[in-house]
Amino acid sequence: MDPSHYRALRDGAAVTDRSDRGLIAVRGDDRAGFLQGLLTNDVEALADGDGCYAAWLTPQGRMIADLDVVHAGDALLLDVDGGAADALLARLDALVFTEDVRLADLSRARASHGVHGPRAAQVLEQVTGASLRALPPNRGCAVTLGGAPGRVARTDALGIPGFHLFFEREASGTLRAALVAAGATPAGDEATEAVRIESGRPRFGVDMDTETIPLEAGIENRAISMDKGCYVGQEVIIRVLHRGQGRVAKRLVGLTLGSGADAAVPLPGTAVHHGGAAVGRVTSAVRSPAMGGVVGLGYVARALAEPGIEVAVGDGEGDARQVARVTRLPFVEPRAG
Numbered sequence: 334m335d336p337s338h339y340r341a342l343r344d345g346a347a348v349t350d351r352s353d354r355g356l357i358a359v360r361g362d363d364r365a366g367f368l369q370g371l372l373t374n375d376v377e378a379l380a381d382g383d384g385c386y387a388a389w390l391t392p393q394g395r396m397i398a399d400l401d402v403v404h405a406g407d408a409l410l411l412d413v414d415g416g417a418a419d420a421l422l423a424r425l426d427a428l429v430f431t432e433d434v435r436l437a438d439l440s441r442a443r444a445s446h447g448v449h450g451p452r453a454a455q456v457l458e459q460v461t462g463a464s465l466r467a468l469p470p471n472r473g474c475a476v477t478l479g480g481a482p483g484r485v486a487r488t489d490a491l492g493i494p495g496f497h498l499f500f501e502r503e504a505s506g507t508l509r510a511a512l513v514a515a516g517a518t519p520a521g522d523e524a525t526e527a528v529r530i531e532s533g534r535p536r537f538g539v540d541m542d543t544e545t546i547p548l549e550a551g552i553e554n555r556a557i558s559m560d561k562g563c564y565v566g567q568e569v570i571i572r573v574l575h576r577g578q579g580r581v582a583k584r585l586v587g588l589t590l591g592s593g594a595d596a597a598v599p600l601p602g603t604a605v606h607h608g609g610a611a612v613g614r615v616t617s618a619v620r621s622p623a624m625g626g627v628v629g630l631g632y633v634a635r636a637l638a639e640p641g642i643e644v645a646v647g648d649g650e651g652d653a654r655q656v657a658r659v660t661r662l663p664f665v666e667p668r669a670g
Contacts, residue, residue, distance in 0.1 A: 334521075334523040334524050334527060334620075334622075335521060335523070335524060336622070337518060338518060338519075338520040338521055338523070338524035338525075339520075339524040339527060339528070339622050341450055341517070341518035341520055341524075342449055342450050342491070342493065342520055342524055342525070342528045343450065343451075343493070343528065343623070343668065344450065344451065344452075344668070345450050345451070345452045345516070345517075345518065346448060346449070346450040346451075346452040346453045346455070346456040346516060346517040346518070347448070347449050347450050347453075347517060347518050347519070347520035347524070347525075348446055348447065348448050348509060348512045348513065348517040348518070348519055348520065349446065349447040349448075349449065349519075349520050349525055350446065350447075350519075351445035351446055351447050351497065352415075352444070352445070353414075353415045353416075354412055354413065354414065354415050354440075354445050355412075355413045355414065355415040355416075355417070355418025355419075355421075355438070355440040356410060356411070356412060356413070356418075356438075356439040356440050356443050356445065356499065357410070357411040357413060357418060357421065357422055357425070357436060357437070357438055357439065357440075358408045358409070358410055358411075358436070358437045358438075358439050359408060359409045359410075359411065359425075359434060359435075359436055360407055360408045360409075360434070360435045360436075360437070361432070361433040361434040361435045362433040363432040363433045363434050364408070364409050364433075364434055365377045365379070365409065366432075367428075367429070367432050367434045368402070368409060369561065369562070369564070370562075370563065370564055370565070371389055371425075371428070371564060371565055372387040372388070372389055372400075372402070372564060373387050373388045373389075373390060373547065373556050373557045373558065373564055373566070373567075373570070374386065374387035374388075374402070374556060374557065374558050374561070375558040375560065375561040376402055376409065377561070378558075378561075379402065379404040379409075380404060381404050381405070381406060382404060382472055382473050382474050382475075383403075383404045383471060383472060383473075384401055384402055384403040384404065384471045384472070384473055384486050384487075384488065385401070385402050385471055386399070386400075386401055386402075386471075386488070386552075386555045386556050387399070387400060387401075387402055387556055388400075388547050388552070388556045388557070389421075389565075390547070390564070390565055390566025390569075390570075391543075391565070391566060392565055392566060392568075392569075393566065393569060394546050394547075394566040394568075394569025394570055394573075395543060395544055395545060395546055395566075396537065396541055396542070396543060396545045396546070396547060397421075397424070397543065398413055398414065398417055398421055398537065399537045399541065399552070399556065400412060400413045401486070401488055401490070401497070403473060403484065403486050403499075405475075405484055406475075410439075410484075410499070412445070412497065414537060414538060415440060416538070418438060418440050419438070422436060422438050441502070442501065442502060443499050443500065443501060443502060444499075444500055444501070444502045444504070444505035444508070445497060445498060445499050446497075446498045446505070446508060446509060446512070447490070447491075447495060447496070447497055447498070448495065448496045448498065448512060448517060449490075449491050449493055449494065449495035449496075449520075449525075449528075450493060450494065450495070451493070451494055451667075451668040451669065452516070453494055453495055453496055453517075454466040454468070454494065454496070455516075456512060456515045456516050456517045457485060457496055457498075457512075459515040459516075460478060460508075460511045460512055460515050461476040461477065461478055461485065462476075462477075463476045463485065465485065465487070465496070468487045469487065470487050470488065470489045471486075471487065471488070472486075472487055473485050473486030473487060473496075478500065478504060478507065478508055478511060479504070479507060479511075481500055481501060481503075481504040481507070481508075482500075482501075483498060483499055483500035483501070483504070483508075484498070484499045484500075485497070485498050485499075486499075489667075490534070491525065491528050491529050491532055491534060492528070492529065492531075492532020492533065492534045492663055492667060493528060493532060493667040493668070494667065494668075494669070523619075526617070526619060527619045527620075527621060527622065530617055530618070530619045530621070530628060530629065530630055530664075531619075531621055531623055531624065531628065531663065531664045531665040532662075532663045532664075532665065532667065533551075533587060533630065533662030533663040533664065534663075535550045535551070535552065535585055535616070535630060536617070539601065539616060539617050540585060540616040540617055540630050546569070546570075546573070546581060547570070548570065548573055548574070548579065548581050549581045549582075549583055549584060549585060549632065550585045551584065551585050551662070553570075553574075557570065559574075580635060581635060582634065582635060583613060583632045583633060583634055583635060583638075584632065584633065584635055584638040585616070585630055585631070585632055586630070586631065586632070586633055586638050586659050586660070586662070587628065587629075587630065587659065587660035587661065587662045587663075587664055588605070588615065588618070588628065588629045588630070588631050588644070588646065588657040588658070588659065588660065589624070589626070589627075589628055589657060589658045589660045589664075590618070590626065590627040590628065590629065590646060590655050590656075590657045591626055591627055591655055591656075592624075592625050592626030592627075593626075596620075596626055596627045596655065597627070597655065598618050598619065598620055598627050598629075599615045599618050599627075599629060599646050599647070599655070600615070600618075601615060601616055601617055601618075602614055602615065602616075603615040603646055603647060603648055604646070604647065604648050605631055605632075605633055605644050605645070605646055605657070606644060606645040606646075606647075606654065607633075607634075607637055607642075607643075607644045607645070612633050612634045612637055612644065613631055613632045613633035613634060613637075613644075614631055614632055615629050615630070615631040615646060616629075616630050616631050616632065617629060617630050618630070618631075621664065621665075623664070623665045624664055624665070628660070628664050629646075629657075630662075631646075633659065637659065638659065639659060640658075640659055640660055640661040641658065641659065642658070642659045643656055643657070643658055643659075644656075644657050644658075644659065645657070
């Protein structure tokens with residue numbers, strides 16, 4: 334990990350490449366109602382410029398995908414994992430019958446960058462001329478750069494102040510150069526992942542998958558509206574929350590491992606043990622600059638999800654396992670922007 338990349342994310346402003354993301358536009362008079370019945374958050378409540386984080390569930394309450402929704406004028410933009418964009422588009426299209434809903438894949442036409450860190454708003458203001466410092470999470474606006482129209486949305490996706498930018502792909506190089514000239518440091522995947530894990534933010538395809546119930550991953554406060562009407566999978570969520578008092582079989586927790594140079598960073602899928610039995614697995618881990626050691630995210634049985642409980646991490650026996658302590662998330666609180 335390049336230390337300058339990490340410092341920019343934590344103390345300054347960093348620009349990240351989001352070319353691995355997909356972008357689906359949903360247009361038509363019925364676009365909001367169509368998505369309202371599918372997604373866990375309240376899409377119909379969004380005004381122009383608003384956004385929300387949401388999940389799309391199966392009837393069994395398990396995740397098909399997570400996504401950011403952005404209200405952009407006559408379209409609702411779905412910011413999704415790029416590897417799943419084609420499948421998600423096809424799945425959405427199969428659900429359109431008589432509704433006035435039109436879908437388009439903008440993944441190849443648009444470019445997306447992230448700008449993260451406590452100085453992210455200042456850098457973006459310098460580049461776009463828009464007033465962004467007072468912009469709260471899940472708000473955005475239309476902007477221009479050298480005459481090229483685009484959109485900026487505050488998402489705090491890494492658990493620190495941050496924005497996602499969407500521009501025509503032809504403007505991508507100009508945009509990135511302007512951000513760097515304004516003081517943003519290009520940050521690589523290693524530093525970005527370190528901050529994400531330190532912030533306790535699960536990532537779909539890494540810490541969440543198609544077997545995950547959102548309540549297990551602890552994303553309900555960000556992703557689920559408790560006030561909206563029906564959506565696919567809602568019955569399972571409500572049953573767990575109200576009849577089961579939110580109890581699920583496993584929970585995503587923080588794991589604090591060793592601090593010495595010999596402390597190993599466990600691979601995703603490494604088993605977590607307690608009392609001689611396997612009780613969970615690590616999903617992601619990193620050598621944390623802020624914590625001075627190895628930290629990770631992982632699932633453990635509900636009874637072991639209390640901070641301070643010691644577990645053993647490793648696929649071997651005895652001394653081949655590392656002692657880890659269940660830790661409250663986030664590991665690191667963000668600096669205000």
